[in-house]
Amino acid sequence: QVTLRESGPALVKPTQTLTLTCTFSGFSLSTSGMCVTWIRQPPGKALEWLARINWEDDKYYSTSLKTRLTISKDTSKNQVVLTVTNMGPVDTATYYCARGRGYYYHRGSGGYYFYGMDVWGQGTAVTVSS
Amino acid sequence: EIVVTQSPATLSVSPGERATLSCRASQSVSSNLAWYQQKPGQPPRLLIYGASTRATGIPVRFSGSGSGTEFTLTISSLQSEDFAVYYCHQYNGWPPWTFGQGTKVEIK
Numbered sequence: 001q002v003t004l005r006e007s008g009p010a011l012v013k014p015t016q017t018l019t020l021t022c023t024f025s026g027f028s029l030s031t032s033g034m035c036v037t038w039i040r041q042p043p044g045k046a047l048e049w050l051a052r053i054n055w056e057d058d059k060y061y062s063t064s065l066k067t068r069l070t071i072s073k074d075t076s077k078n079q080v081v082l083t084v085t086n087m088g089p090v091d092t093a094t095y096y097c098a099r100g101r102g103y104y105y106h107r108g109s110g111g112y113y114f115y116g117m118d119v120w121g122q123g124t125a126v127t128v129s130s
Numbered sequence: 131e132i133v134v135t136q137s138p139a140t141l142s143v144s145p146g147e148r149a150t151l152s153c154r155a156s157q158s159v160s161s162n163l164a165w166y167q168q169k170p171g172q173p174p175r176l177l178i179y180g181a182s183t184r185a186t187g188i189p190v191r192f193s194g195s196g197s198g199t200e201f202t203l204t205i206s207s208l209q210s211e212d213f214a215v216y217y218c219h220q221y222n223g224w225p226p227w228t229f230g231q232g233t234k235v236e237i238k
Contacts, residue, residue, distance in 0.1 A: 046229060047168075047174065048229065060224070113180075115179055116178075118176045
């Protein structure tokens with residue numbers, strides 16, 4: 001059974017750095033095709049794709065947030081960590097991690113067959129306030 | 131960055147009726163599109179990937195179609211458990227990938 005669980009502080013102050021950990025089981029991020037994505041959702045608003053890391057340690061970031069995000073993995077611990085620097089009130093949201101699977105059919109052009117994000121964690125709510 | 135626009139924002143449907151949700155991408159994403167369902171207080175649930183392939187365990191009343199820039203999610207006969215918010219998600223080429231702003235399906 002595949003499970004993911006997000007953990008981190010519920011409250012951070014403006015300008016602080018947020019560190020979130022996604023701890024997963026039931027799959028290995030060293031297995032070909034596996035990836036973990038972070039997504040967030042401000043209260044009452046839409047989902048926002050943040051960052052993704054795959055089995056080859058390729059890392060991808062949201063265009064608007066890439067200067068503030070860092071994603072990394074610890075395969076031995078089955079964890080993926082996301083850091084967000086310079087937090088502000090607009091970063092108040094529930095943060096989710098999700099497992100995805102896929103394969104490159106034309107790596108040069110980014111051709112990637114993706115089976116979708118099929119298992120999600122329950123999310124962790126983060127509030128930014130002084 | 132590819133922008134994904136969903137319509138309508140809210141869809142009012144009676145139980146047993148058909149619901150049709152639309153998703154438009156700002157440029158072609160081929161068939162690299164997924165649909166997710168989200169109920170209050172829960173994480174999203176994968177319904178469709180590859181524009182038209184149902185994920186494991188998804189009822190046949192959910193179907194996806196389209197390619198390029200225009201996509202549709204159809205729920206053939208709405209059940210009470212289908213009232214939720216639906217998001218489309220494009221994953222074409224190198225990330226970043228993007229979500230639409232969601233369509234809320236509510237009881238008429």
